[in-house]
Amino acid sequence: MDSLLTKIKGSVDKNRDEALSFLRDLIRIPSVSCNESEISEFSVVKMKEVGFNTVKTDELFNAMGVLKGASKGKNLLINGHLDHVPVGNMVDPYSGKILNGSRFGVEGEVMYGRAASDMKAAVAAMIMAGYVLNDVGVELQGDYKVSAVTQEETGGFGTISTIEKNNFVGDVIITGEATDMNISLGHRGTMKMGVVVKGRSCHASAPDRGLNAIYDSAELIRKIKTDLIPILPTNEIFGKTTIAVTRMDVNPNVGNVIPEECRLTIDCRNGPDYSAEKLKEDINHVIKSIKSENPSFDAYVLPYSIVRGQRKFTGFYTDPDVYSEVEQVTRYVKNVLERTPKSTTWKFATDGRFYSWLGIPVIGFGPGEERFAHTHEDHVKINDYLDAVKTYSWLACSICGVRNR
Numbered sequence: 384m385d386s387l388l389t390k391i392k393g394s395v396d397k398n399r400d401e402a403l404s405f406l407r408d409l410i411r412i413p414s415v416s417c418n419e420s421e422i423s424e425f426s427v428v429k430m431k432e433v434g435f436n437t438v439k440t441d442e443l444f445n446a447m448g449v450l451k452g453a454s455k456g457k458n459l460l461i462n463g464h465l466d467h468v469p470v471g472n473m474v475d476p477y478s479g480k481i482l483n484g485s486r487f488g489v490e491g492e493v494m495y496g497r498a499a500s501d502m503k504a505a506v507a508a509m510i511m512a513g514y515v516l517n518d519v520g521v522e523l524q525g526d527y528k529v530s531a532v533t534q535e536e537t538g539g540f541g542t543i544s545t546i547e548k549n550n551f552v553g554d555v556i557i558t559g560e561a562t563d564m565n566i567s568l569g570h571r572g573t574m575k576m577g578v579v580v581k582g583r584s585c586h587a588s589a590p591d592r593g594l595n596a597i598y599d600s601a602e603l604i605r606k607i608k609t610d611l612i613p614i615l616p617t618n619e620i621f622g623k624t625t626i627a628v629t630r631m632d633v634n635p636n637v638g639n640v641i642p643e644e645c646r647l648t649i650d651c652r653n654g655p656d657y658s659a660e661k662l663k664e665d666i667n668h669v670i671k672s673i674k675s676e677n678p679s680f681d682a683y684v685l686p687y688s689i690v691r692g693q694r695k696f697t698g699f700y701t702d703p704d705v706y707s708e709v710e711q712v713t714r715y716v717k718n719v720l721e722r723t724p725k726s727t728t729w730k731f732a733t734d735g736r737f738y739s740w741l742g743i744p745v746i747g748f749g750p751g752e753e754r755f756a757h758t759h760e761d762h763v764k765i766n767d768y769l770d771a772v773k774t775y776s777w778l779a780c781s782i783c784g785v786r787n788r
């Protein structure tokens with residue numbers, strides 16, 4: 384085995400407690416989207432402490448660190464988000480306690496807590512990699528950059544700001560969103576569609592005088608489920624296009640009035656072969672078919688759904704036939720894990736898309752399993768987290784290059 388890799392592995396093993404306590408500290412700081420100032424400050428302090436040469440923040444509390452290279456190699460940037468979704472009824476969400484993984488059906492010890500898998504383990508690993516690189520005394524040829532961003536869960540405003548206002552990018556981007564230590568090359572697009580279902584208000588004591596928009600919405604939702612969802616296309620790379628009705632806003636939203644209107648939000652995750660126009664067409668088709676049986680049914684698709692999307696496809700894919708970095712990163716990961724990582728795509732969307740749209744190769748690699756993200760079972764395997772620290776350190780050495788080897 385390469386002696387530098389041996390040193391990296393030794394350094395992570397030696398600093399195991401330090402790495403674990405850093406991750407636990409991150410989990411213990413609540414950081415629901417738009418409330419990231421405390422965790423951002425904490426990350427900045429840590430970046431400085433472990434030896435990043437320049438560390439800066441911006442008005443959105445993004446934390447950006449650079450471990451300066453000799454400007455003779457490629458710059459690697461690892462992106463991870465600091466924010467997380469609300470905890471709901473999760474038990475001890477900010478404990479960061481170590482548990483036996485068997486309760487979640489996984490092997491070995493895990494660290495439990497909101498955002499452990501999505502994605503504080505990856506953020507901790509990318510910062511700890513800076514510590515390890517300094518500990519083993521390598522001098523990088525290119526820059527190793529970490530971008531710990533905010534507001535990912537609410538649309539990616541943090542990453543967009545780091546790119547647009549700070550030009551904080553690299554030649555190769557790794558995003559640490561959960562891949563279960565495999566390689567992810569992209570994900571489907573995401574679109575939201577609004578549908579209004581019209582009714583007619585009246586006093587709830589005499590419902591027959593009106594037309595209940597909730598009842599008609601229920602019919603629309605049922606038809607979407609039985610007639611549309613089963614026939615959505617499956618893409619070779621991205622998998623199946625999915626639709627979910629995720630919101631219903633009722634107007635008026637009071638207990639003694641038959642509602643006159645419902646606004647449904649439909650979340651669609653699509654392959655490039657299923658456009659916003661096609662979604663609109665399909666929803667209209669469902670509306671028409673209900674109308675043919677029930678002439679008083681009245682619903683329409685809100686126009687913003689189409690107008691707002693400037694890109695035809697809002698997902699991304701880093702094609703291995705176009706970008707040799709995919710093969711390289713796969714090989715470097717294999718060096719560390721001593722197994723060939725699987726190549727996959729995410730079900731959810733990531734900030735990786737913003738870099739990919741600039742033509743930069745974006746490759747996903749992170750600890751944590753996608754199936755536990757946003758669940759009450761959120762956790763990360765301890766060994767995977769530590770292996771992620773090793774892998775990010777090795778990726779920095781391999782992609783940026785090192786002096787005197």
Ligand SMILES: [Zn+2]
Pocket residue numbers: 464501502535560
């Ligand atoms: Zn995430």
